[in-house]
Amino acid sequence: MWAAEIPAFVPLFIGSLLALFTRGAVRSILLLAIVIASGIHLWLIPGGIEVEMHFMGYDLMPYRVDELSLMFGYVFHIAALVGIIFSLHVKDTMQQASAPLYASSALGAVFAGDLLTLFVFWEVLALSSVFLIWARRTERSYQAGIRYLIIQVLSGVILLAGLLAYGSTHGSLAFEYIGLNGIGSWLIFLAFGIKACFPLLHNWLTDAYPEATPTGSVFLSAFTTKVAVYALARSFPGTELLVFIGAAMTCFPIFFAVIENDLRRVLAYSMINQIGFMICGIGIGTALAVNGAVSHAFNDIIFKGLLFMSMGAVLHMTGRINGSDLGGLYKSMPKTATLCIIGAASISAFPLFSGFVSKSMVMAAALEEGYHYVWLMLLFASAGVFHHAGIKIPYFAFFAHDSGIRTSEPPANMLLAMAMSAVLCVTIGIFPGWLYALLPFDTGYNPYDATHVLTQTQLLFFSALAFVWLNLKGLYPPELHSVNLDAEWLYRRFFPSIVGNTFARIRHHDAELRSKMMGKFYDFTHYLEQLYYPTSKSSQIRPTGYMVMWVAVLLAVYLWLLLSFVD
Amino acid sequence: MTSDKQHVFDKPRNVQRVLYLLYFCCAILFILDFIIHRHMMHPWEGLLGFYAVYGFVGCVVLVLVAKWMRTFLMRDEDYYDRNELDQRELTGGNHVGS
Numbered sequence: 096m097w098a099a100e101i102p103a104f105v106p107l108f109i110g111s112l113l114a115l116f117t118r119g120a121v122r123s124i125l126l127l128a129i130v131i132a133s134g135i136h137l138w139l140i141p142g143g144i145e146v147e148m149h150f151m152g153y154d155l156m157p158y159r160v161d162e163l164s165l166m167f168g169y170v171f172h173i174a175a176l177v178g179i180i181f182s183l184h185v186k187d188t189m190q191q192a193s194a195p196l197y198a199s200s201a202l203g204a205v206f207a208g209d210l211l212t213l214f215v216f217w218e219v220l221a222l223s224s225v226f227l228i229w230a231r232r233t234e235r236s237y238q239a240g241i242r243y244l245i246i247q248v249l250s251g252v253i254l255l256a257g258l259l260a261y262g263s264t265h266g267s268l269a270f271e272y273i274g275l276n277g278i279g280s281w282l283i284f285l286a287f288g289i290k291a292c293f294p295l296l297h298n299w300l301t302d303a304y305p306e307a308t309p310t311g312s313v314f315l316s317a318f319t320t321k322v323a324v325y326a327l328a329r330s331f332p333g334t335e336l337l338v339f340i341g342a343a344m345t346c347f348p349i350f351f352a353v354i355e356n357d358l359r360r361v362l363a364y365s366m367i368n369q370i371g372f373m374i375c376g377i378g379i380g381t382a383l384a385v386n387g388a389v390s391h392a393f394n395d396i397i398f399k400g401l402l403f404m405s406m407g408a409v410l411h412m413t414g415r416i417n418g419s420d421l422g423g424l425y426k427s428m429p430k431t432a433t434l435c436i437i438g439a440a441s442i443s444a445f446p447l448f449s450g451f452v453s454k455s456m457v458m459a460a461a462l463e464e465g466y467h468y469v470w471l472m473l474l475f476a477s478a479g480v481f482h483h484a485g486i487k488i489p490y491f492a493f494f495a496h497d498s499g500i501r502t503s504e505p506p507a508n509m510l511l512a513m514a515m516s517a518v519l520c521v522t523i524g525i526f527p528g529w530l531y532a533l534l535p536f537d538t539g540y541n542p543y544d545a546t547h548v549l550t551q552t553q554l555l556f557f558s559a560l561a562f563v564w565l566n567l568k569g570l571y572p573p574e575l576h577s578v579n580l581d582a583e584w585l586y587r588r589f590f591p592s593i594v595g596n597t598f599a600r601i602r603h604h605d606a607e608l609r610s611k612m613m614g615k616f617y618d619f620t621h622y623l624e625q626l627y628y629p630t631s632k633s634s635q636i637r638p639t640g641y642m643v644m645w646v647a648v649l650l651a652v653y654l655w656l657l658l659s660f661v662d
Numbered sequence: 663m664t665s666d667k668q669h670v671f672d673k674p675r676n677v678q679r680v681l682y683l684l685y686f687c688c689a690i691l692f693i694l695d696f697i698i699h700r701h702m703m704h705p706w707e708g709l710l711g712f713y714a715v716y717g718f719v720g721c722v723v724l725v726l727v728a729k730w731m732r733t734f735l736m737r738d739e740d741y742y743d744r745n746e747l748d749q750r751e752l753t754g755g756n757h758v759g760s
Contacts, residue, residue: 234747353728426669462703478720546700553691554717560688561721572729578741
């Protein structure tokens, strides 16, 4: 048998160490060789491996391989390979060493069999990925990275608290079905929820990912949130609360995406929307729904990576990413435009593209289980995702009004990486059986029946018609240089201003009090000065006669007293 | 220079062709609703052209609501930056990092 006992995260971990000490072509070849070798290693190991150990009174299982984790393991390798090819032109040790470490910790997390191991990789995920944001080396990215790191580490701390509470009540740290009962499981749920971008906890993603480097955001889009989706699928399938959280996540970000100017931030919002479908599927919890959630995670990593790559290529070549500054790029970047459109068609779930074969499972499951209103929300979100990611991204970057920017196609490695993802999107779309074979459940689902193809195509074409109509009528909101307030306002503006105001008030009173005291003190010293200064009363030189006179006065008073009180 | 070259969508006629193609597809898809018998699970699915209408109306509502949201959500581009960043760095927004 293959060296199955080598945990899947080890090769890429070694890769990141090697990337620290090598340069140039050697580093590129090493990284590529390691990620391919690691992928083959994972392909050859059979499911059902469980490595156990005993640590501090707990039975731990640092390495466990089963169908669910293998599926994520495969797609993480695809993402790592594509990401490394996409960033081959980069000469920056900070990024090239942290990206493999980031991928390796994602692998470690999905193959973790206990919560403590998960926690360790959960934190390494945060620590390694923040360098992909800081590598942009602007003050903005530095600040965004700090905020990202605080929230991610907070999620880890909550996970730790949760797993300790859970472990003490259940006597086990197994990373298995947990379900919502007891404070420990709620804390674990919250920790997963932060990384999975639950509503109001989502802003770290839309804040940090658009500030990362063009290549960094490709890696970022693949791992962190999908690890959280995996964790939820592992521990909370069938939790009804997730159905509603997921439905909310599919709907609210699309409004923000429509008015957002930074196209990578649009993608970040659409990522929350896509994760919403997965969360919803996990919440429904039937075999079909979980299959849908997991396969949609698989596809999303590929097509969202493709979209982030195409926007990364635009940013790399033009230095701009705002919709208001771009347009007409199809003239100078036709290949990138085509690849971007393939990604856009996939995320919009056009028939024959990958999103179609996975998202539909969640929708069908929602209907089967009687979540009719949720289904209507998901349908609305499906139309909406086509609107903001499927049309808006390619339209404002590559078409729309001609911005006058003339550039060229990105480097060959970027094009190759995008082409690989695009081929995967189409292949999975046409031959979904290949993807379905990897799924944890066998449901015999067939996405290509006449009803489904027709209804989905109708939905999408009439959404496109709506876009055209709104544009022709001049109702479509123009791209504007702006910031849109979101939940992050609470911690970027509101709390700082409250804390700032409180401190300002305290400082004000404090200053007032002290100035009053100092005033008194100055008055006193001034008085003393007046007494002892050369010209002041106590320092005056007086004639001796004064003294004689006063002695005489004293004597007179004394005598007078003697005379008055003789006895 | 290349900017003098005529590109596909520089001609309004070509843009119009794409739009006509879209209108044609929409019409065909709507007609197909009569021909293909859809199996239904949701009561609303039986309505004529439900998906077409839902997609169109949904997107129009989405855009109009989003546009309305701008009235109270939109701030200047440097809304956060002017508090968080050093003034010297304010130009660093869109630069390429790698």
